[in-house]
Amino acid sequence: MNHHRIRRPALVAVVLAAAISLVAVGCGSSDSGSSPDGDPTTTAAGSKATGAGDSAGAPKKIRIAYQAIPNGDLIVKQQELLEKALPDTEIDWQLFDSGGSVNEAIVAGDIDLGLAGSSPVSRGISNEIPYQVVWIHDVIGDAEALVVNEDIGGIEDLEGKTIATPFASTAHFSLLAALNDAGVDPSTVDIIDSEPDEIFAAWGQGDIDGAYVWNPNLAKIIDDGGKVLITSADLAEKGKTTYDLGVASNEFAEKYPAALAAWAKAQDQAISLIEEEPETAAEIVAAELEITPEEAAAQIGDLIFVRATDQVGDEYLGGGLAENLFAAAQFNKEQGEIEDVLDESAYQDAVNAAPAESAGG
């Protein structure tokens, strides 16, 4: 081979340059094909200085992270309520499977609006993720619960038992809260991290003694002989309420308050449909989740919904929610789940009731 090697650096350079330029072109072209063309950061950059005209403008594209939770968000998506309210805006719905991944996507700048549980949101605010809470999709009622083997008498008996829950979720938070409330040191319980569908599989195999999990896997475990010890609705009565929240990146909320108000209005419309036309709402949710309307109706029934006019009250966006997020952060720190808790004002600043106010008015 050595004989063959003719010293000609020029050729090497040409081939290298060709290879590098190919890569560069490649990334460029796949970028333009997939990533948001109408990225609000670029489209709004020019108009930011103009002030007044800014807030009236609609973004070219809104990137929304939704989850398969049977609440109003799915109705907004299925019925294209936001698309109808903002006809000049492209709405890009992306399905996420946990609040943790929604947090990551917002940090990465891939998402403008998202749905996440109050526990991940409390962590997100503590980690100074630049986003704000603008909506309460639902209060988690009986949709999340602690289910165990029938031979376990109560929460006090969980010492040494194996309980599965998706870590960093609202269910994880509720499990720790339930143990604490019953005077059980969580470190004496073998708490394992698992995804809901895997929890159901582990339950079927007899690998776990119980789980804190949500629907539809909660319902499946109950059908399979699981016994409910406590639900998130019970914990809410003890002051440990968990929510599914709507969050908006600060950048988006500052640039497009009008679009955000339209979004809140669409969400409020969806909640009114759930309250006034539950059967129709169930059919719509069923179409999104590939389940039957009966299953959808049962799952919707396990959540509590709050209209915009009530959301702005002291109990929720008007003050109670910020306290809840702050308390959750303190609790998570006590449990060693997060490093730092910010000043209480940080949690108050991270709640923005303005979109809900305009939707309720």
Place this chain on the structure above:
Amino acid sequence: MTSPAPLADLPLPLPGDDDRRRVAARRSKALQITGDQSGDGRRGRRIALRLLSLLAFFALWWGLTRAGIWDELFIPRPGAVWERFLESIRTKTTTTTTSAGMEIVIEKRGLRDALLWEHWWATVQRILWGLLWAVLVGVPLGLLLTTVNWFRVVFEPWIDFLRSLPPLAYFSLLIIWFGIGDTSKIWLLFLAGVAPITLSIVSGARSIPRDRLLAAQALGASRLQTIRHLVLPSVLPDFFNGFRLAVGFAWTTIVAAETTAGLPGIGGLAWVSKKTGQSDIVILCIIVIGVTAVLFDYGIKVLERRLLPWRGRG
């Protein structure tokens, strides 16, 4: 073997023929490498055998689910999968009237908001982009590694390092760098595919007999001419091996790549359905992925046969 030429007029079997038959019979008892492309007139039998095995599979599947030994969550009925398939290729529109008299139209497009072919095309597109860049980068890279000494010394350890990593190990980093969109997925498929292609070029080029290289040089071929007329044709068979490997890697990687923001996409659909315990959709996705991967592989084989008619006969 005797020459049959002077006996050509005789109507009866030729002695030479007989010899040949015996030789053929002996050969058939010797070890044969099956699956080479010397099609031997038994096409009908082959197709029948394959159909039979497919039929047996469906019968077994049907029988097992019929017996009801396992929960449908573990093995869904063939009928359920078929119904999901029908659901996946059409848009269903229902209209309900609310008690207030308002008409609400619920339009359900395929499964998870996209028809089956839309999921399919989203995935295939990602794979084709990833493979395209893997080839465009992998081939020059392989050539550089074998023809430029300092380049090999500097970059070979890097390529070995990259090659030994499971692509999913760095997927979360790709998401942080390139976002949740298609860019990170295409990068993942590119990285999964580039190593086997590069290495196939390297191994092909290294197996070129030295005499040929010397001959090319002696005849005054320039470096580019040597690459164009000697190296490229010589590495083509190895390239196809590497490319098939890369396609295989791409298919095994795509489902994982589509676990984040993978809708529409066949892998994304399978993932979401797994999460919600809809095994019938998962099975449907697996069938679609399997059939597509087999067709891809078949396409490459056909291409290979076209471009390398001498392969396996030399």
